[in-house]
Amino acid sequence: MSIQLKVASKNISINIIWLRDNCRCSECYDRDNNNRKTTIQQFLKTIKIKIKDYIHEDNNLCIEWSDGHKSIYPTEWVIDMWTGNKIKIEPYTCLGEEIMKLPAKICYNDLTQEFAQKELIKSILKYGIGIVTNVNPTLEATEKLARFIAQPQQTIFGTMWTVGKNESHKDPAYLNGPLIVHNDNTYFCESTGLQVFHMLERDTKGKGGLSIVIDGFKVAEILKQESPMHFKNLTEIEIESEYIEPGVHCKWAGPVIKIDRTTNEVYQIRFNIYDRSPLPPSHSNEFYESYAHLVEILEREEMCWKHYLQPGTVVIYNNWRMLHGRTSFTGKRIFGGCYISMTEFLSKARTLQLIT
Numbered sequence: 499m500s501i502q503l504k505v506a507s508k509n510i511s512i513n514i515i516w517l518r519d520n521c522r523c524s525e526c527y528d529r530d531n532n533n534r535k536t537t538i539q540q541f542l543k544t545i546k547i548k549i550k551d552y553i554h555e556d557n558n559l560c561i562e563w564s565d566g567h568k569s570i571y572p573t574e575w576v577i578d579m580w581t582g583n584k585i586k587i588e589p590y591t592c593l594g595e596e597i598m599k600l601p602a603k604i605c606y607n608d609l610t611q612e613f614a615q616k617e618l619i620k621s622i623l624k625y626g627i628g629i630v631t632n633v634n635p636t637l638e639a640t641e642k643l644a645r646f647i648a649q650p651q652q653t654i655f656g657t658m659w660t661v662g663k664n665e666s667h668k669d670p671a672y673l674n675g676p677l678i679v680h681n682d683n684t685y686f687c688e689s690t691g692l693q694v695f696h697m698l699e700r701d702t703k704g705k706g707g708l709s710i711v712i713d714g715f716k717v718a719e720i721l722k723q724e725s726p727m728h729f730k731n732l733t734e735i736e737i738e739s740e741y742i743e744p745g746v747h748c749k750w751a752g753p754v755i756k757i758d759r760t761t762n763e764v765y766q767i768r769f770n771i772y773d774r775s776p777l778p779p780s781h782s783n784e785f786y787e788s789y790a791h792l793v794e795i796l797e798r799e800e801m802c803w804k805h806y807l808q809p810g811t812v813v814i815y816n817n818w819r820m821l822h823g824r825t826s827f828t829g830k831r832i833f834g835g836c837y838i839s840m841t842e843f844l845s846k847a848r849t850l851q852l853i854t
């Protein structure tokens with residue numbers, strides 16, 4: 499059962515159970531804490547509900563229900579909720595050097611102001627990366643910067659961390675060798691959302707240590723164009739990743755390319771050649787062929803933005819999108835930063851009215 503609403507010369511048909519379920523009167527909804535007040539018994543009655551009468555005028559929809567309950571809804575709210583009208587920042591996928599040119603570069607001192615926080619967060623939503631300049635090359639200043647977005651996430655690596663100061667972790671990131679581009683912590687139940695990276699100190703006489711960044715959404719786009727079948731395989735075959743060190747054993751599985759089932763858009767890349775567990779025997783051929791194609795795209799020179807991270811400039815990546823790596827290096831290279839969970843990042847973006 500549904501009722502028809504005529505809005506801007508369009509007829510929209512709205513399910514009546516949905517309407518009753520989303521009644522926002524004080525009996526059904528607590529505006530102080532934004533929670534529903536419906537009991538299980540009321541909910542079970544709702545699914546059998548009928549409309550006695552309704553009127554749609556002055557931008558409001560008023561309904562009298564078969565059980566005597568009355569609801570009033572602003573029409574605009576009903577249409578937005580029913581049609582899923584959402585404010586969204588469409589990602590702009592970047593090739594190589596574009597990754598450096600397009601994102602916002604925000605001065606650290608401006609971050610106390612909301613306009614600068616908005617610019618930074620918009621840039622991360624659109625390009626997967628935001629850059630902050632004029633930052634003191636200390637872990638304290640890096641933490642202060644991160645907190646303008648959200649609180650740093652505590653993980654097995656600590657809350658604020660450094661790489662290159664004799665840390666005890668055995669991850670390849672903590673060694674001097676080359677690091678193939680990857681997404682971090684694919685073995686967490688929810689991979690971290692943002693990475694805040696700051697080169698705190700580097701030996702000017704040291705060689706190598708070039709940072710490499712690739713837009714994973716661009717890679718997925720190219721893979722889909724070149725082989726829809728390989729793309730499909732990587733959105734469906736579940737890959738398990740794990741991280742083991744004394745006292746720690748993290749494990750999680752998911753496809754390399756994650757698709758939003760309602761929009762059909764890619765929302766996460768989980769590529770990490772180091773952390774994969776042995777693959778289950780089913781789908782092996784399909785997986786290896788498709789994964790090799792993805793690796794081959796990642797190897798293309800035009801995909802990469804290669805750069806030297808310098809003390810004073812902080813780069814913030816969306817870890818669900820951007821892949822990062824580095825070339826091997828000699829000499830001192832102390833790198834600091836933190837993670838921010840995707841949940842906290844998106845929450846901040848919503849409070850700034852950048853997304854819904």
Ligand SMILES: [Fe+2]
Pocket residue numbers: 671680681682822
């Ligand atoms: Fe990493």
Ligand SMILES: [Zn+2]
Pocket residue numbers: 521522523524525526527567568569
């Ligand atoms: Zn109600």
